[in-house]
Amino acid sequence: MKECLVCGNKRFQPIYAETLLKCAQCGFATANLDIDENTLKKIYTRDYFHGEEYLNYTKDKEIIQLNFEKRIRFIKKTIANRLPVSNCLEIGCAYGFFGEILKKHFIAGYTGIDVVPEAIQYGQQVFKLDVRLADYLALPAPEKAYSDVFMWDVIEHLQYPERFIQKIFDELAPGGRLYITTGDFSSFLSRVQGRHWRMIHPPTHLHYFSKSNLILLLGKMGFKIISATYQSIHRSLRQIFFSIFIFGKGKTAFIEQLKNKIPEHWSIRINTFDIVFIIAEKV
Numbered sequence: 001m002k003e004c005l006v007c008g009n010k011r012f013q014p015i016y017a018e019t020l021l022k023c024a025q026c027g028f029a030t031a032n033l034d035i036d037e038n039t040l041k042k043i044y045t046r047d048y049f050h051g052e053e054y055l056n057y058t059k060d061k062e063i064i065q066l067n068f069e070k071r072i073r074f075i076k077k078t079i080a081n082r083l084p085v086s087n088c089l090e091i092g093c094a095y096g097f098f099g100e101i102l103k104k105h106f107i108a109g110y111t112g113i114d115v116v117p118e119a120i121q122y123g124q125q126v127f128k129l130d131v132r133l134a135d136y137l138a139l140p141a142p143e144k145a146y147s148d149v150f151m152w153d154v155i156e157h158l159q160y161p162e163r164f165i166q167k168i169f170d171e172l173a174p175g176g177r178l179y180i181t182t183g184d185f186s187s188f189l190s191r192v193q194g195r196h197w198r199m200i201h202p203p204t205h206l207h208y209f210s211k212s213n214l215i216l217l218l219g220k221m222g223f224k225i226i227s228a229t230y231q232s233i234h235r236s237l238r239q240i241f242f243s244i245f246i247f248g249k250g251k252t253a254f255i256e257q258l259k260n261k262i263p264e265h266w267s268i269r270i271n272t273f274d275i276v277f278i279i280a281e282k283v
Contacts, residue, residue, distance in 0.1 A: 053204060083174075090150040183197075
């Protein structure tokens with residue numbers, strides 16, 4: 001990256017043993033590596049959701065959908081008296097868990113896209129959703145402008161997040177909304193844990209925004225911020241154990257035994273105040 005995609009500054013500071021490059025002006029950080037599309041395709045396979053980044057995504061369906069239900073209730077309150085939800089796009093829809101919840105709450109068109117074939121097949125076969133294997137940047141513009149576009153924990157994975165945001169802006173109806181969740185690189189937990197913050201793991205996470213510089217980027221693209229919050233979420237205890245003791249470290253027979261002793265349905269509701277949820281409106 002020759003210049004910061006948020007503020008255009010050309011001075012970067014290597015941090016965390018040169019794992020990341022941090023903009024000296026706005027604090028945006030990016031992975032200090034070159035990566036191509038073929039490499040990314042090898043990363044985002046079924047294994048990404050089953051044993052690599054997630055322990056078992058499909059078994060956590062009930063817990064994941066609890067979080068989506070909570071977000072939908074918050075969205076309904078926040079966008080009341082604004083443009084009705086009518087034509088939705090979810091970028092990075094995975095197995096369609098959010099799409100199923102959305103369709104229960106809104107009479108609206110829904111399209112989901114992802115790059116993992118097995119996830120798309122699941123969404124099509126199990127939920128009968130309009131989900132497609134596609135790269136958003138190569139997707140033709142919709143016949144009807146989108147009212148709402150969702151990117152749940154996606155922006156940090158993208159090679160070119162600024163291109164996604166610009167395309168989304170162009171394809172939204174006036175008053176349409178963009179929803180983003182991502183790790184807040186300026187959060188207290190991120191600053192305290194430094195290079196050991198759980199969100200820092202290139203090459204899956206390529207970009208690291210703070211609440212302020214993500215708002216700055218959205219503003220530059222023409223968006224007005226409706227809401228920027230930190231919300232509690234339900235987490236599977238098995239997934240938490242996996243993230244702390246197994247992810248990126250490998251597993252031993254003893255660790256595996258401990259993990260298997262945790263009931264699959266056990267979860268807790270926590271707020272670490274390092275995941276920011278932004279709702280932005282096209283003006």
